[in-house]
Amino acid sequence: MEGETQKMNLFQSLTNAMDIILDSDPTAGKDRVFNTPLSEQGIVGFGIGMAAAGATAIAEIQFADYIYPAFDQLVNEASTFRYRSGDLFNCGSLTVRAPCGAVGHGALYHSQSVVIPRGPIQAKGLFLSSVRDRNPTVFLEPKILYRQAVEEVPVSDYEIPLSEAEILEQGSDVTLVGWGTQVHVLREVCKMAKEELGVSCELIDLQTIIPWDEETIIKSVLKTGRLLIAHEAPLTAGFAAEISSTIQENCFLSLEAPIQRVCGWDTPFPHIFEPFYLPDKWRCFEALKKIISY
Amino acid sequence: MLRAGLRSLTSTSPLNKPDLNTARTYEQLKAGVSIKMRMGCILKIIVASPSKKGLLVRARGLASEVNEAEFELSDCPIHKLDSGPAKKAVLTRDDGLHFYRQMQVIRRMENAASTMYKSKVIRGFCHLYSGQEACAIGMQAAIHKDDSIITAYRCHAWTYIRGIPVADILSELAAPCMLMYEVNDVKYDLSEKLKGEGRKNGCSKGKGGSMHMYGHEYYGGNGIVGAQVPLGGGIALAHKYRDNGQICVTLYGDGAANQGQVFETYNMAKLWDLPVIFVCENNGYGMGTSVERAAATTEYHTRGDYIPGIKVDGMDILTVREATRFAADFTRSGKGPILMELTTYRYYGHSMSDPGTSYRSRDEVQSIRKTRDPIMSLREKLLDSGLADTDDIKRIEKEAKEEVDAAVKVAQAGPEPALDDLFLDVYADDNMEGHKIRGCDNWIRQATN
Ligand SMILES: Cc1ncc(C[n+]2csc(CCOP(=O)(O)OP(=O)(O)O)c2C)c(N)n1
Ligand SMILES: [Mg+2]
Numbered sequence: 001m002e003g004e005t006q007k008m009n010l011f012q013s014l015t016n017a018m019d020i021i022l023d024s025d026p027t028a029g030k031d032r033v034f035n036t037p038l039s040e041q042g043i044v045g046f047g048i049g050m051a052a053a054g055a056t057a058i059a060e061i062q063f064a065d066y067i068y069p070a071f072d073q074l075v076n077e078a079s080t081f082r083y084r085s086g087d088l089f090n091c092g093s094l095t096v097r098a099p100c101g102a103v104g105h106g107a108l109y110h111s112q113s114v115v116i117p118r119g120p121i122q123a124k125g126l127f128l129s130s131v132r133d134r135n136p137t138v139f140l141e142p143k144i145l146y147r148q149a150v151e152e153v154p155v156s157d158y159e160i161p162l163s164e165a166e167i168l169e170q171g172s173d174v175t176l177v178g179w180g181t182q183v184h185v186l187r188e189v190c191k192m193a194k195e196e197l198g199v200s201c202e203l204i205d206l207q208t209i210i211p212w213d214e215e216t217i218i219k220s221v222l223k224t225g226r227l228l229i230a231h232e233a234p235l236t237a238g239f240a241a242e243i244s245s246t247i248q249e250n251c252f253l254s255l256e257a258p259i260q261r262v263c264g265w266d267t268p269f270p271h272i273f274e275p276f277y278l279p280d281k282w283r284c285f286e287a288l289k290k291i292i293s294y
Numbered sequence: 295m296l297r298a299g300l301r302s303l304t305s306t307s308p309l310n311k312p313d314l315n316t317a318r319t320y321e322q323l324k325a326g327v328s329i330k331m332r333m334g335c336i337l338k339i340i341v342a343s344p345s346k347k348g349l350l351v352r353a354r355g356l357a358s359e360v361n362e363a364e365f366e367l368s369d370c371p372i373h374k375l376d377s378g379p380a381k382k383a384v385l386t387r388d389d390g391l392h393f394y395r396q397m398q399v400i401r402r403m404e405n406a407a408s409t410m411y412k413s414k415v416i417r418g419f420c421h422l423y424s425g426q427e428a429c430a431i432g433m434q435a436a437i438h439k440d441d442s443i444i445t446a447y448r449c450h451a452w453t454y455i456r457g458i459p460v461a462d463i464l465s466e467l468a469a470p471c472m473l474m475y476e477v478n479d480v481k482y483d484l485s486e487k488l489k490g491e492g493r494k495n496g497c498s499k500g501k502g503g504s505m506h507m508y509g510h511e512y513y514g515g516n517g518i519v520g521a522q523v524p525l526g527g528g529i530a531l532a533h534k535y536r537d538n539g540q541i542c543v544t545l546y547g548d549g550a551a552n553q554g555q556v557f558e559t560y561n562m563a564k565l566w567d568l569p570v571i572f573v574c575e576n577n578g579y580g581m582g583t584s585v586e587r588a589a590a591t592t593e594y595h596t597r598g599d600y601i602p603g604i605k606v607d608g609m610d611i612l613t614v615r616e617a618t619r620f621a622a623d624f625t626r627s628g629k630g631p632i633l634m635e636l637t638t639y640r641y642y643g644h645s646m647s648d649p650g651t652s653y654r655s656r657d658e659v660q661s662i663r664k665t666r667d668p669i670m671s672l673r674e675k676l677l678d679s680g681l682a683d684t685d686d687i688k689r690i691e692k693e694a695k696e697e698v699d700a701a702v703k704v705a706q707a708g709p710e711p712a713l714d715d716l717f718l719d720v721y722a723d724d725n726m727e728g729h730k731i732r733g734c735d736n737w738i739r740q741a742t743n
Contacts, residue, residue, distance in 0.1 A: 037552035037588040038580050040521050069555070095622065265717070273716040 010145045013120035013153045014097075017127040018058065019190045021118070021158050025056075029108055035159035044070035046094060050135070051094035058131065064100035064140055078136045080280035093133035095127075100140040101181050101279055102232050102269075113137040114209040115162060116180040121150045125160030126207060142180040165213035171202035174226040174291055177243060179206040179219060182230050182279065195267050199292055209239055217243065218250045225256035226291045231281045235263040260287040295508040362386050363679035368607035370617055373596040373633075378604055379620035383612045389680045390672070391690060393435065393611055397427045398694035400451045404642070406702050407450065407467060411646045413484075415706060419472065420504045423451040425641040428668035429575055430455050432614025433543060437622050438594065440511055442533070442652040445545040445585070447505035448575075448640075451544075456509035460698055465707035466496030467504055482719045483556075492505055494585045494711040495704075501711075511540075519580075520546060520553030529561040530570035541569040549580020560598045560631070567630035571621045572598065574633070575608065577608050578642045582653040593714050595635035608636030609666040611673075643658050 020275060022032065036043050040061055047059035061067045067074070074096070082090035101114070113135050117123035123141065130137040168183070169190055176186045183205045193199040202220050206212055221227050227247055229240035241259040247259060260278040269277060297583045372378040404422040410586070411420055430451040434443075445452050453463055460510070494500055496508050506515040513529060518521035526544025533540040537686035544558065551574050563570050574594040580583055585592045595603030602624070608618040614636060621632045639662045643650025 020386050035587055036581050038549040038583075039552050039554060068520070069553070137405075267717065267720050273713075276713065276716055 003156045006152055006155050008120050009126075009147050009150045010017050010117070010120045010123050010141065011147070013124040013151075014127055015139065016153065016155065017124040017131075020128065021215075022200040040066055040069040040101050041073055041097070044073040044185045045077070047094045047096065048073060048081065048136070049089045051091035052081060052089050054093075055097070056093040056131065057091075059094065059096045060281070061096060061098040063143065063200055064098040065097075067138075070096075071148075071238075074138065077164075081136075084171060090134070091136050094136040095131045095134070097127075098138065098140055099143040099146065101142040101144060102274060110153045112245055113162065113211070114140065115207065116142065116209060117142045118126075118183040118205050119145060119149045120153045122160060122205075122207065124153055124167075125158050126162065128157065129159040129162050134158070137162075140180070144181055158172065159205070163208045163211050163213055165207055165216040166205045167202065167216065168205055169201065169203040171200040171224065173200045173224055174228060174288060175202045175217065175220040176284075176288075177204045177206055177227065177229045178231065179209065180232075182232065185279070185281050185284060186230060188281045189219065189288060192281065193288055197292065199288070199291070201288075212243070214224075214246055217247060221247050221251045222254050225251075225254050227255075228260045228262065228287055229289060230262040230284050232264050232278060233264045235261060236266050238263050240278055257291045260291050262287045303542045308529075325624070340588055360387060361441065362679040363675075363681050365612055365675060365679075367613040367616055370607075371595070371605040372612065373593075373598075373603035373605075374600070375602045375604065379606075379613075379617040383616045385612060385675070385679075385681065387681045389435070390676050391686060393431055394669075394672055394682070394687070395690045395694055396455060397432045397611075397672060398691055399460060399548065399697055400424075400427050400430070400454055401669060402694055402698040403454065403463065403701070404450060406464065406698050408642065408646070408701065408706070410464070416504075416646075418503055419447065420646045421448040421644065422640070422642040422646075423448055424575060425662070425668070426608065426638045427451060428576060428611040428614050428672075429573075429608045429636045429638055432608075432611040433573070433618045435611075436618035437541070437543060439442060440538075441521035441540050441622070442511045442526075442529045442542040444512060444513040444529060444542065444549060445515065446519065446522055446547060447515060447517050448506065448547070449507055451488065452512065453497065453507040453509060453515070458507065458509050461704040462495065462497040463507065463707045464701050466495075466498055466500060466502060466507060468705035476531045477520075477576035477654060487725060495708040495713075499711065499715065499719075501715070505631040505688045510699065513580050518688060520550040520556050522546065523550070523556045524551070524559045526570060526572075528564050530563065531566065534566070541571060541622060543571050543573060545573045545575055547580060548576040548578065548585050549583065550587055550590075551576075551597060552580075560601055562628050563631040564598075564601050569625045569627065569628075571618070572601070572633040573626055574635045576635055577638050579640070579644070580647070581644045584653065591602060595633055598631070598633040599634050601728050603633035603635065605635045605637065608638035608673065609668045611668060611672055641741060662690060 012174075036046075041057050043061065044067075047057040050057040058294070061070065078084045078091050078094060078096075084091070100110055113130070114139060115126050115130055115135065117126050127139060130139050147213075165177075166185070171190070178186045178191060182205070190201040190203050193201050202224055204217060204220060206217075227244075229243050231238055231240055233239070238261070240263055244261060249254070262284045264277050264279065267277070320528065323334050341527065362384050364382055366382055367380065370378045381607045390434060401424055407416060407420060410416045416701075426448075434455040437443075444450060450463055454460060459669070481505070485713065496502070502508075502515065505517045507513045513525065515680075523544055528544050530542040530544070533542060544559075550556065560572070562568075563572075574597075576585065576592075576594050577657060581589055593605070595605040597603075602615055604621065607613045621634050624632050639659075640650075640661065641659060646684075673687060677687065
């Protein structure tokens with residue numbers, strides 16, 4: 001990305017992206033950004049209705065943890081609108097924002113388009129793509145990065161394509177896949193692998209969870225023969241299971257070791273044990289050792 | 295109980311004589327005067343021994359002779375009811391002192407939590423109840439011990455009045471000082487990371503934290519706004535099904551009152567005439583959004599539509615108690631649900647990360663503290679009626695302080711929870727041997743799949 005940049009953290013870059021969206025419509029006014037009552041189901045339902053009637057709607061759910069009351073609206077209404085109306089109606093101009101991930105409380109789920117940025121630059125580009133995408137999108141924003149992650153973010157309008165994973169580091173021995181905050185954990189694991197074990201890792205940020213970039217991961221695993229996926233959400237039915245299954249189908253003969261998933265445990269998110277629950281670099285590193293010594 | 299002497303004083307309704315409202319002496323009282331109070335007026339005072347009644351008000355030092363006083367209550371607007379709660383109530387000395395003690399403990403417990411939070415002994419979510427004390431204490435005083443209560447995350451006070459010691463509550467909030475583990479030759483020092491995450495002797499074993507505490511017929515502490523309301527309906531349904539005479543007090547905030555599931559619950563509760571009191575604790579704000587910005591009508595007691603409702607001054611403990619008595623009788627007698635709005639106020643911000651000053655003025659908070667504070671108002675009632683004297687008040691405040699101070703010490707020194715606990719309590723009969731949590735081997739901290 002070229003042009004002028006500015007120091008922004010993740011929430012500033014998102015605000016900047018929303019300013020760009022609002023500025024692009026000359027009817028912009030203060031009344032277009034407002035507080036709602038505490039009614040998640042209503043917030044998303046209204047968003048779907050607005051979008052179906054032709055408006056661009058950005059609905060914000062305070063935290064992803066609170067999105068569940070709206071789950072029926074997302075799963076049964078938003079994601080099927082186009083299909084069940086034979087494309088007569090859709091709510092593609094709806095984007096639902098929700099800060100997510102561990103920092104006291106965590107949650108991850110899947111529905112239609114689900115996007116998670118790892119930092120401010122990605123946040124802005126992916127968000128602009130999400131709003132303009134012709135499908136409804138759930139945009140999850142890692143809470144912990146809101147203030148922590150600061151980058152030089154281009155001030156201009158730019159998009160980062162949805163459903164494209166990004167290879168952050170090229171490597172030959174093991175493929176590491178993560179998204180959001182977990183990318184930063186895996187980056188450290190890459191470093192540890194190189195320094196302590198002389199192992200070369202290929203690090204991939206999935207960026208869009210649904211629909212996800214199968215090709216990039218498959219190509220990488222065909223090269224490395226080993227895959228480690230890490231996410232904060234619980235192991236069972238977590239998205240790593242889906243990736244794992246797809247890779248097993250497509251790369252069966254190239255796999256040198258069983259795919260490793262390093263995830264949250266199948267317990268409720270434990271207030272007191274958060275550091276043990278999270279797939280931190282130590283747990284990922286242990287799993288990595290297991291893969292390479294298989 | 296001797297109801298001699300002063301009883302006749304009240305028969306002429308001294309409250310209607312404004313010029314006499316400032317009487318402070320027994321002589322004045324005898325002349326048919328009552329004492330003007332900021333909230334609620336004394337109607338009559340009953341003394342144990344008529345022979346000593348001359349000392350009653352003039353000498354507060356002997357106030358322990360006053361056993362009962364009757365007070366006028368705040369007005370309660372009603373909805374879909376022919377009549378509302380009683381307009382007067384008798385407060386006994388024992389009850390009065392007990393309430394005062396509970397209020398003092400809760401206020402001091404929350405202040406302690408705030409202090410511990412600032413010194414990073416507590417962290418994470420922490421929502422304080424200061425300002426709303428009369429709601430919890432007044433309600434508990436008018437229901438049975440086996441009646442159920444379910445509330446949201448602002449639950450420390452409710453936990454306390456349900457019999458959980460302050461030490462257990464603060465322990466649930468407080469941090470271990472040091473946590474060190476060694477796994478596969480790697481040392482972990484979690485003292486920083488785990489700061490403020492509860493202790494083993496906390497009332498939820500440190501696993502719940504601020505928002506999740508429980509007790510006898512007390513279904514907690516719930517973190518999702520409004521989600522506890524259908525649960526309260528279900529608890530009431532169980533009571534009705536078992537025909538056990540119990541009712542369920544189902545609490546939620548003014549912000550939660552806008553959640554769809556609240557209205558679904560109203561409907562089912564009325565449809566099946568469940569023994570439930572819906573209580574909207576209206577403290578004026580849902581986080582930083584004032585009620586006016588969030589609700590099409592802020593008359594929360596009417597929002598059950600077909601469910602009868604009463605709007606109650608939640609800053610006056612006696613009014614809360616009498617209104618609750620009325621509501622409990624109503625629903626226990628089989629007439630179905632009833633809705634109570636308690637108008638109240640929170641002094642602290644929404645949670646510890648909210649200074650509470652960006653969406654309301656400091657003046658607003660100060661003026662409520664000065665004119666409507668529930669503790670001050672009870673203290674005045676007790677003193678002015680002679681139910682208590684300043685020595686009583688001082689003694690109670692001292693005891694409350696000692697109780698909370700001791701609890702803070704316990705909370706800060708309690709044992710750390712064991713790492714094993716991470717995997718327990720997920721399924722019934724969990725234990726360490728052959729624990730069933732898939733994907734967990736806590737010793738190598740590694741997925742076992
Ligand atoms: C479903 C859901 N949405 C949002 C939140 C975040 N949240 C927690 S408390 C709160 C405000 C609730 O206000 P109110 O019901 O008035 O209760 P009060 O805090 O005043 O006691 C919000 C928005 C949540 N916990 N659950
Ligand atoms: Mg409120």
